Amino acid sequence: MTELPKRQRNKQAKEKRILEAALKIFADLGYSGATMDAIAEAANLSKPTLYQYFESKEILFTAMMAAKKGDMLVAFEHPRAEALVKQLHSFAWEYADTIMRRDLLSLARLIIGEAQRFPSVGRAYQASGPDQVLKGIIAYLETQRSMGRLEFCDSELAAQDLWGLILSGPRNQALHQPDALPDRATLERYINNGLMVFLKAYSTDVARDLSKLATIIEKQETLETRN
Amino acid sequence: MTELPKRQRNKQAKEKRILEAALKIFADLGYSGATMDAIAEAANLSKPTLYQYFESKEILFTAMMAAKKGDMLVAFEHPRAEALVKQLHSFAWEYADTIMRRDLLSLARLIIGEAQRFPSVGRAYQASGPDQVLKGIIAYLETQRSMGRLEFCDSELAAQDLWGLILSGPRNQALHQPDALPDRATLERYINNGLMVFLKAYSTDVARDLSKLATIIEKQETLETRN
Amino acid sequence: MTELPKRQRNKQAKEKRILEAALKIFADLGYSGATMDAIAEAANLSKPTLYQYFESKEILFTAMMAAKKGDMLVAFEHPRAEALVKQLHSFAWEYADTIMRRDLLSLARLIIGEAQRFPSVGRAYQASGPDQVLKGIIAYLETQRSMGRLEFCDSELAAQDLWGLILSGPRNQALHQPDALPDRATLERYINNGLMVFLKAYSTDVARDLSKLATIIEKQETLETRN
Amino acid sequence: MTELPKRQRNKQAKEKRILEAALKIFADLGYSGATMDAIAEAANLSKPTLYQYFESKEILFTAMMAAKKGDMLVAFEHPRAEALVKQLHSFAWEYADTIMRRDLLSLARLIIGEAQRFPSVGRAYQASGPDQVLKGIIAYLETQRSMGRLEFCDSELAAQDLWGLILSGPRNQALHQPDALPDRATLERYINNGLMVFLKAYSTDVARDLSKLATIIEKQETLETRN
DNA sequence: TATGAATGAGCATTCATTCAT
DNA sequence: CATGAATGAATGCTCATTCAT
Numbered sequence: 001m002t003e004l005p006k007r008q009r010n011k012q013a014k015e016k017r018i019l020e021a022a023l024k025i026f027a028d029l030g031y032s033g034a035t036m037d038a039i040a041e042a043a044n045l046s047k048p049t050l051y052q053y054f055e056s057k058e059i060l061f062t063a064m065m066a067a068k069k070g071d072m073l074v075a076f077e078h079p080r081a082e083a084l085v086k087q088l089h090s091f092a093w094e095y096a097d098t099i100m101r102r103d104l105l106s107l108a109r110l111i112i113g114e115a116q117r118f119p120s121v122g123r124a125y126q127a128s129g130p131d132q133v134l135k136g137i138i139a140y141l142e143t144q145r146s147m148g149r150l151e152f153c154d155s156e157l158a159a160q161d162l163w164g165l166i167l168s169g170p171r172n173q174a175l176h177q178p179d180a181l182p183d184r185a186t187l188e189r190y191i192n193n194g195l196m197v198f199l200k201a202y203s204t205d206v207a208r209d210l211s212k213l214a215t216i217i218e219k220q221e222t223l224e225t226r227n
Numbered sequence: 228m229t230e231l232p233k234r235q236r237n238k239q240a241k242e243k244r245i246l247e248a249a250l251k252i253f254a255d256l257g258y259s260g261a262t263m264d265a266i267a268e269a270a271n272l273s274k275p276t277l278y279q280y281f282e283s284k285e286i287l288f289t290a291m292m293a294a295k296k297g298d299m300l301v302a303f304e305h306p307r308a309e310a311l312v313k314q315l316h317s318f319a320w321e322y323a324d325t326i327m328r329r330d331l332l333s334l335a336r337l338i339i340g341e342a343q344r345f346p347s348v349g350r351a352y353q354a355s356g357p358d359q360v361l362k363g364i365i366a367y368l369e370t371q372r373s374m375g376r377l378e379f380c381d382s383e384l385a386a387q388d389l390w391g392l393i394l395s396g397p398r399n400q401a402l403h404q405p406d407a408l409p410d411r412a413t414l415e416r417y418i419n420n421g422l423m424v425f426l427k428a429y430s431t432d433v434a435r436d437l438s439k440l441a442t443i444i445e446k447q448e449t450l451e452t453r454n
Numbered sequence: 455m456t457e458l459p460k461r462q463r464n465k466q467a468k469e470k471r472i473l474e475a476a477l478k479i480f481a482d483l484g485y486s487g488a489t490m491d492a493i494a495e496a497a498n499l500s501k502p503t504l505y506q507y508f509e510s511k512e513i514l515f516t517a518m519m520a521a522k523k524g525d526m527l528v529a530f531e532h533p534r535a536e537a538l539v540k541q542l543h544s545f546a547w548e549y550a551d552t553i554m555r556r557d558l559l560s561l562a563r564l565i566i567g568e569a570q571r572f573p574s575v576g577r578a579y580q581a582s583g584p585d586q587v588l589k590g591i592i593a594y595l596e597t598q599r600s601m602g603r604l605e606f607c608d609s610e611l612a613a614q615d616l617w618g619l620i621l622s623g624p625r626n627q628a629l630h631q632p633d634a635l636p637d638r639a640t641l642e643r644y645i646n647n648g649l650m651v652f653l654k655a656y657s658t659d660v661a662r663d664l665s666k667l668a669t670i671i672e673k674q675e676t677l678e679t680r681n
Numbered sequence: 682m683t684e685l686p687k688r689q690r691n692k693q694a695k696e697k698r699i700l701e702a703a704l705k706i707f708a709d710l711g712y713s714g715a716t717m718d719a720i721a722e723a724a725n726l727s728k729p730t731l732y733q734y735f736e737s738k739e740i741l742f743t744a745m746m747a748a749k750k751g752d753m754l755v756a757f758e759h760p761r762a763e764a765l766v767k768q769l770h771s772f773a774w775e776y777a778d779t780i781m782r783r784d785l786l787s788l789a790r791l792i793i794g795e796a797q798r799f800p801s802v803g804r805a806y807q808a809s810g811p812d813q814v815l816k817g818i819i820a821y822l823e824t825q826r827s828m829g830r831l832e833f834c835d836s837e838l839a840a841q842d843l844w845g846l847i848l849s850g851p852r853n854q855a856l857h858q859p860d861a862l863p864d865r866a867t868l869e870r871y872i873n874n875g876l877m878v879f880l881k882a883y884s885t886d887v888a889r890d891l892s893k894l895a896t897i898i899e900k901q902e903t904l905e906t907r908n
Numbered sequence: 909t910a911t912g913a914a915t916g917a918g919c920a921t922t923c924a925t926t927c928a929t
Numbered sequence: 930c931a932t933g934a935a936t937g938a939a940t941g942c943t944c945a946t947t948c949a950t
Contacts, residue, residue: 011913030340032259036941046915048943057941106343112402113257113340116333122403130399157420160396164421168395169387172357175339176349193384194391201424263924273932275926284924484794486713490945500911502947511945560797566856567711567794570787576857584853611874614850618875622849623841626811629793630803647838648845655878692934717920727936729922738920 018043018053022064027106031061031114061114065121068107072129074098076136084149085199085212087140092166092191095133099167100181105174112175134159149209150202158202165194184224192217245270245280249291254333258288258341288341292348295334299356301325301363311376312426312439314367319393319418322360326394327408332401339402361386377429385429392421419444472497472507476518481560485515485568515568519575522561526583528552530590538603539653539666541594546620546645549587553621554635559628566629588613604656612656619648646671699724699734703745708787712742712795742795746802749788753810755779757817765830766880766893768821773847773872776814780848781862786855793856815840830890831883839883846875873898 021042025034036057040050054060074095082090098104115122137159144150152158169190170182182190195213203209248269252261263284267277281287301322309317325331342349364386371377379385396417397409409417422440430436475496479488490511494504508514528549536544552558569576591613598604606612623644624636636644649667657663702723706715717738721731735741755776763771779785796803818840825831833839850871851863863871876894884890 014913028343030257030259030344032257033344035939037939047941048916049914051942052913055942109339109342112336115336115403116255116405117257117260119404119406122405123407126400126403154416154420157416160417161392161420161424164391164395165388168391168399172395173353176342176353176357177346178343178349179346180350189381189384190387193381193388197388197424197428201427262922264922274924275933276931278925279930282925482797484711484713484798486711487798489943491943501945502912503910505946506909509946563793563796566790569790569857570709570859571711571714573858573860576859577861580854580857584857608870608874611870614871615846615874615878618845618849619842622845622853626849627807630796630807630811631800632797632803633800634804643835643838644841647835647842651842651878651882655881695934716918718918728920729937730935732921733934736921 014043014045014049015053018045018050018060019064019067022060023068023103023107026061026064027103027110030110031057031117036060062118062121065111065118066124069124069128070132071107072098072104072125072133074133074136076140083212084144085195085209086216088162088195088198089191089213089216091137091140092195093187095163096167096170096187096191099171100174100187102178102181105178105181109175109178134163137162149204151204152202161201162194162198165197166191167194188220241270241272241276242280245272245277245287246291246294249287250295250330250334253288253291254330254337257337258284258344263287289345289348292338292345293351296351296355297359298334299325299331299352300359310439311371312422312436313443315389315422315425316418316440316443318364318367319422322390323394323397323414323418326398327401327414329405329408332405332408336402336405361390364389376431378431379429388428389421389425392424393418394421415447468497468499468503469507472499472504472514473518473521476514477522477557477561480515480518481557481564484564485511485571490514516572516575519565519572520578523578523582524586525561526552526558526579527586528590529587530594537666538598539649539663540670542616542649542652543645543667543670545591546649549617550621550624550641550645553625554628554641556632556635559632559635563629563632588617591616603658605658606656615655616648616652619651620645621648642674695724695726695730696734699726699731699741700745700748703741704749704784704788707742707745708784708791711791712738712798717741743799743802746792746799747805750805750809751813752788753779753785753806753814755814755817757821764893765825766876766890767897769843769876769879770872770894770897772818772821773876776844777848777851777868777872780852781855781868783859783862786859786862790856790859815844818843830885832885833883842882843875843879846878847872848875869901 018039021044022034022039025039025042028034029038034057036047036050039060040047043050050060054063074091076087076091111122111125134156138155141150141152141158141162142155145152145155150158167190170187174181192213196210199209199213200206245266248271249261249266252266252269255261256265261284263274263277266287267274270277277287281290301318338349338352361383365382368377368379368385368389369382372379372382377385394417397414401408419440423437426436426440427433472493475493476488479493479496482488483492488511490501490504493514494501497504504514508517528545530541530545565576565579588610592609595604595606595612595616596609599606599609604612621644624641628635646667650664653663653667654660699720702720703715706720706723709715710719715738717728717731720741721728724731731741735744755772757768757772792803792806815837819836822831822833822839822843823836826833826836831839848871851868855862873894877891880890880894881887
């Protein structure tokens with residue numbers, strides 16, 4: 001009764017270890033630069049064992065990518081009660097914290113670097129990562145529109161604007177310069193400014209919302225200087 | 228007296244051929260995936276000759292990148308006389324046309340994919356590509372501010388906003404999905420909407436500028452439906 | 455009392471299955487080309503079980519060969535009453551039908567192909583296959599000589615002649631071209647002609663025996679055209 | 682003027698060396714058992730160089746086989762003036778001397794052993810080796826028939842009989858037991874007996890031809906006992 | 909006893925790099 | 930100066946064999 005589960009658990013654990021090792025090695029060296037030897041060693045296994053789990057390098061690569069799919073997902077799961085500006089601010093930071101993680105940036109660089117050789121990977125990532133997040137933002141913005149707090153005609157473009165204003169700059173920088181990731185102060189600058197622009201363009205009550213934003217920013221700064 | 232120059236010219240031509248071949252091969256296959264054989268063949272040379280020009284794969288790679296530095300530069304070189312909105316619109320399209328070129332996208336993917344192994348390349352690209360463009364935009368926006376047409380406090384952020392609103396969406400899509408490049412209609416959607424948001428946030432006379440934008444867009448559409 | 459035998463029977467059955475699987479795989483792929491995995495799978499067993507029965511690939515190979523030893527045996531077990539020519543004719547066909555079987559040809563190719571690496575196998579096969587058959591033929595021919603129907607001085611050579619005349623041609627062809635096995639009409643041509651030559655050389659009453667042979671051949675042809 | 686030829690000569694020499702090494706290794710170990718390392722070493726080259734000459738193991742194998750094609754050819758190129766029996770006798774020995782060479786026997790074992798995996802090789806060998814020899818014999822026998830010295834209806838069968846009587850026995854033995862090649866006395870036994878049977882079956886003047894054969898044999902034996 | 913899982917040693921093939929000409 | 934030819938060192942993948950259960 002305990003035998004099979006044990007083996008099965010062991011197997012699953014090993015598979016997980018392999019996928020993690022693969023992520024690390026592929027992300028560091030790219031698809032061609034990574035070697036099965038290196039992955040096996042990183043996963044603490046022999047090469048044949050590695051091959052028993054994934055029958056080729058390509059299969060391992062795509063499996064790893066598939067497993068990582070969704071890691072960049074960030075949803076809008078905030079208390080409905082919260083006010084618009086506060087909610088946008090929280091989301092911006094949550095999203096930034098995810099998207100700017102060293103490991104996820106490595107993964108993103110890998111996906112982009114191999115997009116030509118593995119179009120399906122790029123497609124899958126786009127579909128299950130950014131597109132999902134976008135959908136969440138769109139839904140949220142539409143709710144706010146129906147509540148009379150925002151106005152826009154194309155919700156998809158509005159959502160894209162939000163992302164483009166608050167994170168495209170830091171992220172582009174991070175993609176190109178792994179050793180010069182933007183610090184939190186920089187992120188803050190982008191986020192605060194981005195939210196401001198977004199509200200100016202889409203809020204139904206710009207003055208009030210900007211002042212709310214100012215309050216939130218001030219509070220945050222007080223918190224930070226304390227630490 | 229004519230012999231040396233001839234040789235030199237020949238040499239330079241050959242070097243250029245090599246760099247072009249290298250770009251093509253590296254962009255297609257990544258650093259590790261590319262082989263010196265392939266590059267030599269694409270440059271129509273023997274391998275030893277290739278090595279005479281560039282003493283190792285790594286040196287060739289960085290040299291090629293250095294040579295390509297600046298290819299993505301897009302400057303604000305429009306008649307000063309043109310009006311703000313029209314100028315922004317022209318710039319947006321020129322920038323889009325450059326940045327979304329298949330070859331430059333390939334190069335960008337390559338840089339991002341190898342950013343970890345070649346940090347200097349990423350750095351150099353950032354410094355001589357995006358940063359230069361940004362500088363140009365900043366200078367332009369500041370001129371407009373001093374002329375009373377725009378208002379903002381942080382010109383760098385304003386410039387980043389412009390880029391983030393206008394092109395971050397299509398470019399991200401293009402980086403991840405080489406085989407699904409946005410068509411011109413999509414670009415148009417992004418550019419028009421982005422300019423609108425930008426003007427709403429920064430113009431000193433939003434109503435007038437938005438109507439100008441509307442006129443420009445309409446004109447453009449008329450032109451396009453004619454063709 | 456019944457348990458052990460049951461187990462033993464099971465064991466023997468499994469061993470037989472292994473040997474059959476081994477024959478198939480080895481014959482198809484040669485010694486080096488065959489893999490223990492393939493054999494285990496063909497025998498419907500796990501590899502460790504396979505190794506419990508045969509402790510190495512080499513041992514399995516030789517064991518399989520030893521087991522197959524004698525499969526090519528064809529004896530002269532015809533009613534003594536039958537006449538010489540008829541008996542030679544029957545034997546020729548029986549021998550042909552055995553020796554030209556697809557599976558036995560594969561086995562023969564295997565033995566020949568591995569003769570250098572496994573001299574004992576070649577030796578064993580020769581001793582227990584062809585040599586035994588030859589002995590049978592020799593004994594028969596000597597009986598016929600003592601009965602005054604044949605005359606020769608070296609019975610071994612006479613026996614070899616019989617085989618060389620009737621089957622060496624088709625068999626050589628079959629060994630070299632597995633996908634172009636001689637059809638029955640061709641075999642018939644060889645057998646009939648071979649018997650004729652044999653009788654011309656060794657019969658004590660050539661005229662009578664040749665006419666008998668003609669009769670037998672005619673009968674056979676009638677039979678065949680009917681079907 | 683001497684440069685290119687030198688290189689070319691060198692290249693051809695190296696190719697020949699490779700083919701010889703390949704023959705040796707393949708013949709010793711079979712297709713799967715042979716390794717490119719072993720072949721490279723036997724040819725005194727590095728592996729990459731080997732691959733520059735033959736781009737894969739399979740290609741090397743078939744090229745080697747193609748090159749060896751025709752090595753087993755034995756033609757009927759005797760002075761036309763010679764008498765039938767003497768000519769048959771000379772041919773028999775020449776053929777035996779070729780076919781029973783250690784290296785050609787190894788090659789034959791290899792071809793047979795790989796006939797299933799490389800049907801084209803078996804086919805090519807058959808077409809360019811045995812079939813050619815057979816054609817030569819057939820033509821010769823037909824000439825003799827037209828001169829009234831032999832009689833038969835099917836010249837192909839007659840030719841096959843000659844070969845089957847003279848060499849099928851020793852060759853089969855040699856194919857199966859590389860370490861027990863028939864000695865010359867055994868070959869002699871087979872050849873002399875085979876010729877006798879052949880003449881008995883096909884000669885138009887059996888008595889005379891047999892006595893001629895006897896004379897030739899006697900002469901040969903005298904020669905041999907002297908040495 | 910039977911098997912899922914594991915591995916050291918190889919094998920075909922390729923690559924960056926270097927001579928010899 | 931340019932190149933055909935050569936190679937040491939990998940690289941993806943497989944195989945005979947053995948544990949651990």
